Amino acid sequence: MTASVPPFSEIAVAAKAWPGxxxxxxxxxxxxxxxxxxGLPTTRLEAWRTTPLPDFGTALGPGAPSAGGQGAxxxxxxxxxxxxxxVFVDGFHSAELSxxxxxxxxxxxxxxxxxxxxxxxxxxxxxxxxxxxxxxxxHDLNTAAFRDGATIVVEDGVQVPVELRVILAATHGDxxxxxxxxxxxxxxxxxxxxxxxxxxxxxxxxxxxxxxxTVAMAESSRLDLVRVHESPAGVPHFDALAATxxxxxxxxxxxxxxxPSWTRSxxxxxxxxxxxxxxxxxxxxxxxxxxxxxxxxxxxxxxGVISRQNYRGxxxxxxxxxxHGQIRxxxxxxxxxxVQNNRNMLLSKRAQVHSTPALEIQTDDVKCKHGSxxxxxxxxxxxxxxxxxxxxxxxxxxxxxxxxxxxxxRVTAAETRELVEAQIAPSLEALGVAA
Amino acid sequence: MLRITDLHAKAGDKPILKGLSLSVNGGEVHAIMxxxxxxxxxxxxxxxxxxxxxxxGGEVLYKSSPLFDMAPEVRAREGVFLAYQYPVELPGVSNxxxxxxxxxxxxxxxxxxxxxxxxxxxxxxxxxxxVELDETLVKRNxxxxxxxxxxxxxxxxxxAVLEPSLAILDETDSGLDIDALRIVAKGVNRLRSEDRAMxxxxxxxxxxxxxVPDFVHVLIDGKIALSGGKDLALELESxxxxxxxxxxxxxxx
Numbered sequence: 001m002t003a004s005v006p007p008f009s010e011i012a013v014a015a016k017a018w019p020g021x022x023x024x025x026x027x028x029x030x031x032x033x034x035x036x037x038x039g040l041p042t043t044r045l046e047a048w049r050t051t052p053l054p055d056f057g058t059a060l061g062p063g064a065p066s067a068g069g070q071g072a073x074x075x076x077x078x079x080x081x082x083x084x085x086x087v088f089v090d091g092f093h094s095a096e097l098s099x100x101x102x103x104x105x106x107x108x109x110x111x112x113x114x115x116x117x118x119x120x121x122x123x124x125x126x127x128x129x130x131x132x133x134x135x136x137x138x139h140d141l142n143t144a145a146f147r148d149g150a151t152i153v154v155e156d157g158v159q160v161p162v163e164l165r166v167i168l169a170a171t172h173g174d175x176x177x178x179x180x181x182x183x184x185x186x187x188x189x190x191x192x193x194x195x196x197x198x199x200x201x202x203x204x205x206x207x208x209x210x211x212x213x214t215v216a217m218a219e220s221s222r223l224d225l226v227r228v229h230e231s232p233a234g235v236p237h238f239d240a241l242a243a244t245x246x247x248x249x250x251x252x253x254x255x256x257x258x259x260p261s262w263t264r265s266x267x268x269x270x271x272x273x274x275x276x277x278x279x280x281x282x283x284x285x286x287x288x289x290x291x292x293x294x295x296x297x298x299x300x301x302x303x304g305v306i307s308r309q310n311y312r313g314x315x316x317x318x319x320x321x322x323x324h325g326q327i328r329x330x331x332x333x334x335x336x337x338x339v340q341n342n343r344n345m346l347l348s349k350r351a352q353v354h355s356t357p358a359l360e361i362q363t364d365d366v367k368c369k370h371g372s373x374x375x376x377x378x379x380x381x382x383x384x385x386x387x388x389x390x391x392x393x394x395x396x397x398x399x400x401x402x403x404x405x406x407x408x409x410r411v412t413a414a415e416t417r418e419l420v421e422a423q424i425a426p427s428l429e430a431l432g433v434a435a
Numbered sequence: 436m437l438r439i440t441d442l443h444a445k446a447g448d449k450p451i452l453k454g455l456s457l458s459v460n461g462g463e464v465h466a467i468m469x470x471x472x473x474x475x476x477x478x479x480x481x482x483x484x485x486x487x488x489x490x491x492g493g494e495v496l497y498k499s500s501p502l503f504d505m506a507p508e509v510r511a512r513e514g515v516f517l518a519y520q521y522p523v524e525l526p527g528v529s530n531x532x533x534x535x536x537x538x539x540x541x542x543x544x545x546x547x548x549x550x551x552x553x554x555x556x557x558x559x560x561x562x563x564x565x566v567e568l569d570e571t572l573v574k575r576n577x578x579x580x581x582x583x584x585x586x587x588x589x590x591x592x593x594x595a596v597l598e599p600s601l602a603i604l605d606e607t608d609s610g611l612d613i614d615a616l617r618i619v620a621k622g623v624n625r626l627r628s629e630d631r632a633m634x635x636x637x638x639x640x641x642x643x644x645x646x647v648p649d650f651v652h653v654l655i656d657g658k659i660a661l662s663g664g665k666d667l668a669l670e671l672e673s674x675x676x677x678x679x680x681x682x683x684x685x686x687x688x
Contacts, residue, residue, distance in 0.1 A: 378523075381525055383485055383486060383507065384522075384525070385525075385537075386507045386508045386511070387484070387507050387510075387511055387517055388508075388511055388516075388533070388593065388597065389508050389511035389537045389538075389541045389597070390508060390536050390537055390540050391508050391540065392508070394536065394540075398525075398536070399525070401527070402525065402526060402576075403527065
């Protein structure tokens with residue numbers, strides 16, 4: 001029975017056949033050893049205290065391409081609006097579903113990681129072997145088992161005129177299969193890029209998505225990132241984003257976590273250059289027995305850096321949400337300015353959200369504010385709508401949509417905004433309303 | 436239109452309405468006056484169906500049907516409209532979207548077709564002019580960042596769009612300066628019609644200089660202590676409510 005074989009040994013066996021330079025094989029083996037030693041995280045670990053892992057079943061082994069042709073339908077809504085897309089089905093690049101290379105913008109080196117490792121692996125050496133502070137078993141598992149991903153390198157002084165989209169589709173329906181995906185985005189000096197990353201799947205898909213993105217931003221660069229986390233119920237999704245911001249770099253990230261699967265997003269931003277700024281926001285919509293978790297770590301390491309965080313959560317039925325926002329201000333970061341805001345709305349008596357700010361401040365010369373509020377839907381607002389003839393279900397939807405809308409309004413590009421609104425609408429409509 | 440018979444109601448655990456009776460016909464404007472705590476706002480809220488109140492006795496017939504058998508949204512679709520003393524802010528909900536949803540809920544209830552955004556915009560603009568509400572406010576989020584006067588005007592604007600049969604104005608004058616009061620009153624007067632009844636709840640006679648009622652009722656301790664014509668308001672202005680609180684007076688008019 002394969003289920004009794006620990007996943008790391010399956011990966012170790014499979015990895016022997018994977019192409020790649022010796023340093024990568026070494027890094028994979030080291031990561032696998034760490035994973036084998038630590039095991040999967042449990043709620044005994046501080047970082048996982050409020051987030052029990054789902055039952056992965058047999059979904060932790062090495063990935064495998066699927067024969068089914070469901071990818072096209074899954075990614076269809078995101079392959080429009082003139083954006084340039086890179087599509088990965090079950091963790092493997094699909095040239096067929098991606099934009100043709102003739103459409104790729106100038107000044108940007110785009111490549112599936114599998115191809116980069118086959119042709120110019122030294123280009124990946126620097127970022128593939130650096131580990132972010134959010135270390136842990138699932139990160140190690142990713143390093144040990146990733147097969148593909150998007151690599152995007154914007155050269156210096158390039159304002160990329162089109163939006164890039166990286167789309168992941170989980171489609172294995174016969175048995176649970178893992179996909180460990182690794183992306184890297186590099187934005188050159190004075191350059192700018194708009195990037196949307198969508199993690200999706202066929203409704204009946206089974207498996208586990210372990211998606212990890214590293215971002216390196218050079219001086220005075222700009223990256224506007226929008227992420228849609230909507231993996232199907234049978235595909236838990238662990239996501240890690242680690243970005244390093246150079247001087248005066250401007251980074252925005254908006255994450256929509258709409259389930260219905262178990263989902264955890266770790267977001268780790270290092271503001272290492274003077275006056276770098278990060279403006280982060282996100283909303284989760286959790287229902288049924290879903291677990292939705294957002295963990296942030298904003299590390300302020302240089303003078304005059306600025307961070308903004310605005311996260312919201314909606315939880316219905318028996319759903320559980322977690323927001324953990326850590327702000328770290330190092331002694332060097334004089335004049336740092338950090339604001340964190342978290343608001344959650346509970347739509348049933350059984351729904352829960354754990355909201356925890358964590359501040360570590362090493363200098364007096366800092367402006368730091370944080371606020372957190374979790375409550376039910378406002379009864380006075382609800383009654384106001386009902387007293388105008390609107391039934392309670394529609395009234396609730398109006399209020400939850402408005403609540404999430406503040407996060408959606410962060411997405412300023414009209415076509416992207418339309419896309420994310422259409423994406424989140426069914427999740428909001430599906431929220432159970434308890435009177 | 437509305438017949439209230441021996442109505443008893445509690446706000447939380449506290450009995451507030453203690454045997455209130457009142458009949459309102461189409462086309463009439465009734466003013467409900469009375470000291471603080473006499474039950475004026477409770478009456479308005481109970482009629483609209485606001486949670487937190489319990490009806491403990493009596494009967495209310497609206498268009499010959501028992502009002503309390505209807506959920507608040509059904510009352511609204513049947514033509515009951517409450518203009519709030521403290522209109523609620525709805526951040527992120529646009530006035531136009533909100534009101535079109537409300538109007539379409541009413542239209543569906545009547546078996547009429549729904550109105551699309553374009554047609555509705557034309558109506559909203561016309562009604563905004565009618566009640567002198569700035570068009571920019573019409574397009575903003577519901578009451579968000581509105582001044583007190585703008586919120587009250589927005590209530591009257593909603594009333595103009597939804598065209599209720601029975602409008603209940605709960606202390607619409609509170610917090611308004613004289614200019615804002617005039618504009619609100621002008622809007623209300625333009626909405627007076629043969630088939631629309633209004634109940635104007637107010638503490639002060641001042642509003643009734645601008646919205647001249649057909650009947651004035653004085654509410655004391657949860658009951659109507661005295662009823663009369665529009666001149667009763669003037670009498671109350673000079674004499675206050677105290678003489679009514681001391682000894683019960685026979686209803687006049």
